[in-house]
């Protein structure tokens with residue numbers, strides 16, 4: 300697999316251009332070939348890669364080289380800074396409505412991890428913020444989706460609101476808000492069915508839920524392993540619904556997770572949390588820096604540079 | 608006869624519905640891909656370095672593995688030189704030919720399942736979380752049931768919340784029984800039970816669900832090996848198929864999945880799901896090339912009948928249909 304060789308390749312490229320006072324255009328060009336590769340292997344969208352390379356090249360050329368770094372390392376330093384910048388700051392805050400309950404909608408493609416993340420998020424709200432969330436089973440399509448959420452509710456000893464699978468999701472969501480008010484829940488987390496961004500009927504359903512419950516947050520749940528198509532999915536969900544944030548799941552795998560960068564770049568919406576496992580406590584704040592290193596897949600090189 | 612004409616002829620012989628369904632599912636894939644190709648060809652009259660670089664990019668956006676893309680483009684360059692091709696429009700056809708070449712092997716029967724004529728056929732499903740294993744089992748059960756086979760399902764995902772119930776809903780929908788134990792029990796024990804049940808009930812097909820697991824989780828991969836060993840021990844020659852389910856939206860990581868699952872369970876085929884979206888699943892071409900694992904089925908939706916046998920030419924046709932039509936005009 301070419302994955303492993305990247306750090307080495309970069310080192311080699313860097314060695315070739317060692318020992319100059321300034322970073323030249325030719326240096327940058329050579330380095331950028333490797334960076335482009337690294338980003339593409341990480342599934343960063345091609346268009347995003349191109350824009351990124353352009354921006355970084357402009358910044359890198361002509362830079363004074365720090366004493367402790369080779370020109371190559373200097374370029375990588377710029378790359379990482381820009382990558383981190385592009386991914387935004389750390390933003391694991393969740394909206395709080397002045398008029399409780401705060402309503403959160405979970406949306407995304409099939410199998411992305413919405414139901415699991417709904418449970419995790421409720422757990423986090425209770426544990427870290429002492430909140431009292433209500434889980435809402437608004438997926439009436441997937442076999443045993445309600446059951447799945449109820450099982451998670453049981454594990455967490457948290458109530459799950461359900462009207463079965465014969466009532467429309469819009470009605471379920473609306474009734475859930477009433478119920479939450481009556482029972483003094485301060486958060487309502489709505490688990491919706493997975494759907495394709497090109498499925499007009501089901502996307503309309505989400506718009507109708509949004510209209511009915513006026514959510515404070517709409518989180519797009521995205522599988523970290525998503526390939527080039529991530530931008531289409533994210534753009535489409537964002538255009539149609541106006542998402543407020545992204546949760547990246549399954550980052551406990553060995554994917555580079557370049558989709559994170561693509562999504563952030565095309566939607567401008569923050570990545571708030573990452574899923575790091577199947578258990579209910581496996582939800583962590585998103586760290587742009589760590590993600591940048593991961594996407595580049597160059598832990599060693601980067602730690603070298605960080606020391607500089 | 609040109610490649611596209613041959614393709615057309617072959618396709619008209621297929622049953623209309625199958626082709627339509629496949630084409631429907633691939634509409635988005637086809638459009639975006641061939642739009643890009645046509646755009647590319649329109650912008651580059653001459654076949655030069657820039658042309659190839661952009662061609663490379665088009666393929667990358669289809670999630671075709673990077674190494675495969677590079678190799679393909681290299682081969683194309685040679686071919687273009689050999690045939691002395693100057694115009695970019697002439698390259699289109701060669702691109703398709705090469706893609707098919709890369710994927711195809713001498714083995715003709717690669718898409719059919721290894722079904723036993725007499726006695727029980729066991730099919731094990733493996734893959735990472737949320738790719739569509741359970742759903743595919745439902746669909747395949749339906750398919751076998753339609754063929755008049757006696758089918759049994761094994762609820763080997765004893766871990767995920769609601770996994771057993773999900774399989775049971777599918778069982779009910781299709782009209783086949785599910786062998787299960789309680790949540791949290793040993794999946795290998797479920798398989799053992801299921802095999803005994805399949806024997807005593809004289810089932811033809813046993814479809815075994817397993818929990819989704821990321822390929823880098825050593826313990827979970829070990830557990831899967833154990834599940835497979837139990838099946839092997841009970842029935843020599845079983846499991847007759849180990850199907851790796853891959854989500855078409857997955858990028859480069861799918862290659863690592865294929866590699867790891869193959870190592871652990873000796874995968875015999877791939878089911879490529881969610882091809883009804885806009886993702887292209889191009890990585891299967893690289894997987895076929897590097898690991899020699901063929902795609903056997905594609906998932907084109909969430910319903911019972913949204914499963915189709917993989918047909919390479921249809922797949923490529925799906926990707927290139929726009930091109931093919933244009934080719935015919937000139």
Ligand SMILES: Nc1nc2c(ncn2[C@@H]2O[C@H](COP(=O)(O)OP(=O)(O)OP(=O)(O)O)[C@@H](O)[C@H]2O)c(=O)[nH]1
Nearest residue numbers: 409410411412413414415493549574575576736737
């Ligand atoms: N390893 C790992 N698995 C996860 C993570 N998040 C979710 N999963 C698993 O991914 C699979 C799908 O999760 P679900 O929560 O059912 O996904 P969903 O988006 O609700 O799926 P649909 O409702 O069918 O669209 C399950 O097996 C989960 O256990 C994660 O962060 N890490």
Ligand SMILES: Nc1nc2c(ncn2[C@@H]2O[C@H](COP(=O)(O)OP(=O)(O)OP(=O)(O)O)[C@@H](O)[C@H]2O)c(=O)[nH]1
Nearest residue numbers: 409410736737738739740741742819881906907908
């Ligand atoms: N659009 C589309 N959705 C699919 C397809 N196949 C499965 N799905 C959906 O993907 C989601 C996950 O499917 P499952 O069958 O639960 O996946 P799994 O691999 O068993 O998941 P785990 O057991 O949690 O690892 C469900 O919402 C399915 O309806 C397909 O071909 N197209």
Ligand SMILES: [Mg+2]
Nearest residue numbers: 413414438444
């Ligand atoms: Mg769900």
Ligand SMILES: [Mg+2]
Nearest residue numbers: 740741764770
């Ligand atoms: Mg399953």
